[in-house]
Amino acid sequence: MSWLLEKINGGLVRFFLIVVALFWLVPTIGLLASSLRSPEDMSASGWWRVFAKPSQLTFGSYRNLLENGDITHSLWNTVLITVPATVLVVVIGSLAGYAFAWMEFPGRDWWFLIVVSLLVVPVQVALIPIAELFGKIGLFGTILGVVLFHVGFGLPFAVFLLRNFFAEIPRELLEAARLDGAGELRLFTRVVMPLGGPAIASLGIFQFLWVWNDMLVALVFTKSGTQPITVALQTQVRQFGNNVDVLAPGAFISMVIPLAVFFAFQRQFVTGVMAGAVK
Helix, strand or coil: CHHHHHHHHHHHHHHHHHHHHHHHHHHHHHHHHHHCCCHHHHHHCCHHHHHCCHHHCCCHHHHHHHHCHHHHHHHHHHHHHHHHHHHHHHHHHHHHHHHHHHCCCCCHHHHHHHHHHHHHCCHHHHHHHHHHHHHHHCCCECHHHHHHHHHHHHHHHHHHHHHHHHCCCCHHHHHHHHHCCCCHHHHHHHHHHHHCHHHHHHHHHHHHHHHHCCCHHHHHHECCCCCCHHHHHHHHHHHCCCCHHHHHHHHHHHHHHHHHHHHHCHHHHHHHHHCCCCC
16 A cells, blocks of 8 residues: 555656646747747737647748847857856866865965855946946956956856865875876866866856856946847847847747756766765
């Protein structure tokens, strides 16, 4: 009798999770269906009508998207902002995390506390002061300025995460590598980096998703020629509220790319998140 109750309970849990997943996917499915319909069909009926009339599916909206210079240029700007901001945070955060975990230097613990304390600084507080600073040095409105802002606010979390992960590496393993003649750089690249792969992948996913989906920082620090896809879509809505044939596929592409990155590194992400749970 107990095994039957456990099976029923397990089935109910799975059914509940499937229902939740379907509800979570409804906006994505609706956006995909809308991006594959013509403007006339979208104005005449809801996106769910596509299941009754599959003949409505068309890639015309995506052709219009590729012909829209503002959207395609903003998508390229998003790549130019997201990739350097992610790579720099991962590289600098890895080096700093290793230094705080295994290198001895004066005031190490105090410097680490200062870095951790920067986690509580809200992004909104720094927008105006940094915008004024970038304006004085000629970085305001440039892609480099947006990248530097994201790097500056991404590093405290990166250092905190990787330092704690690197500190769990067995000391005996590092000492054995030093006895074999490995210096700090070789020790970092040959021992620490391979072992820290899951944590580094998790950090990269977090940073990529944060920068790619950012709109607040981009609204403040970019101009018309350097706007990412999030700001460009918002501008299109404000100026041309009826051009859904461009907005729907643009929004879907903007959403599906970070989803693809997440699922591509899902295994490393889960491993990195769970790494500190079991010793």
